[in-house]
Amino acid sequence: MTAPRTAFAPGRFYGAPTVERRLPGVRLAHLAATMSAEHVDEHSHDDAHFVLATHGRYETTAWGPDTEGPVLVYNPPGVVHRDRFVEAGGYFLAVSFDAGDWRDFSDGRGAIDALRLTGPAARRAALRLTRSLLSADAEPLSLEGLSLELAAEALAPVRDGDHPPPWLAMAESYLADAFDQPIGVADLARVAGVHPVHLARGYRRWLGAAPGERLRTRRLERAADLLMHGRAPIGEIALASGFCDQSHLNRQFRQAYGVTPGEFARLCGRRPDVSCVQDDTRAGA
Template structure:
């Protein structure tokens, strides 16, 4: 017999808060996952919310590309899902909006996504990580936290699609990048795998994904680095090489530019003990 679906009230999740702040327009919490994957069943929430997995492997039924790196999900009110951590020890940020507040935000935007979404763009991840870092500092003022929460909310506000569908070769190119990003590859290699001209490839990427192929390649490498920082025990230098970066300082620069934090800072947000090397310290001081 199937287990009954749970409908969580605002701010309630399968987790115990380590830090929690209730503000006029948004409720913020950093939580420790308390339920095993087998015991997480299909459920819904009364509120619209965002979840950023900061430690552990997180599975989600949300629509979107299945990428590595920090998993960031938007769930509208009432959407049934079964998002969960694979193993014990997971931590996550939860950003919740009461239904009335979310309706008001929706009315002033062109469109709010009606389905659960994986948010994989750098702006969304950067906003979520900034909010996590600020919340965990424990001394942030309410205005800052509320502003960051609303900035994250904006990532679920999407423009109306023109109804076109991306060409099949784009999925082929993305699969090639996912399989080869840790190798020294060129744009011509991607175009050859997709069987299109490099110029056609570049135009298609910009139109459909809003980014150049090189930017997508960098994103894949950063996602792998973030995933290894969340789950592994390797040094940042080893992670840089395993992710396709030429060295640690290259990873440091790209990671901070994309996510707004250094790899060492990200590792600490994930709750992972890590000895930060002089290279890491120098990059942070230069910022």
């Protein structure tokens, strides 16, 4: 008698998570493979998901060209497959969407078979998402937006006009007004009156950045302005600009501008308090 195929619950794989995040509508995980190739049988998943093999040789039964470079696969809910790492030591990103949510926002346009995604846009979105997930201070909005950009690669293309759509200005205006508050992709989509997937794709096309990147830019701009013209300690500036704490601001500021907030303040002629200078020696490391 043939043994029943394994049907994995949402967000579960042949792997042990090294990092895992649960966001509205999507589960993200970076996992270490736990099963050798010969022990991986045909199986399915209850959710729609993407897998990016970040380390190790990965074999997939998905349809698509067998190309060099990172292996990126989309599996619709319930599709039977036998994807596996050939050797031990594999690592992979998994991006999982609840089956009901996936049906809702794909509106029947999603592929019904497993696909191997080899286009540069799909790989770029998956690699950006991996980098963001593994960072110490990944913004939920950034993770959501990048997840939806990746999802868009498995959906039928949508025609866009030759000029930025009016909804983009509405979304940007909302970001400018509410940058210091928790913001999700759904919030931006609701304000703009478009679908979250359409919003994520539009941001990348017209602005060259994900919504989370635009949010981070706006927060850094506010922090820089306060550092130039205010006298508040850097810790207070961090909170006023929407960052979790001073260390969070220090990392993001130095990554964007190449200097710490304290160094920037001194370059602008400001002489911060002793408590402000500590970002250079401790929190900014």
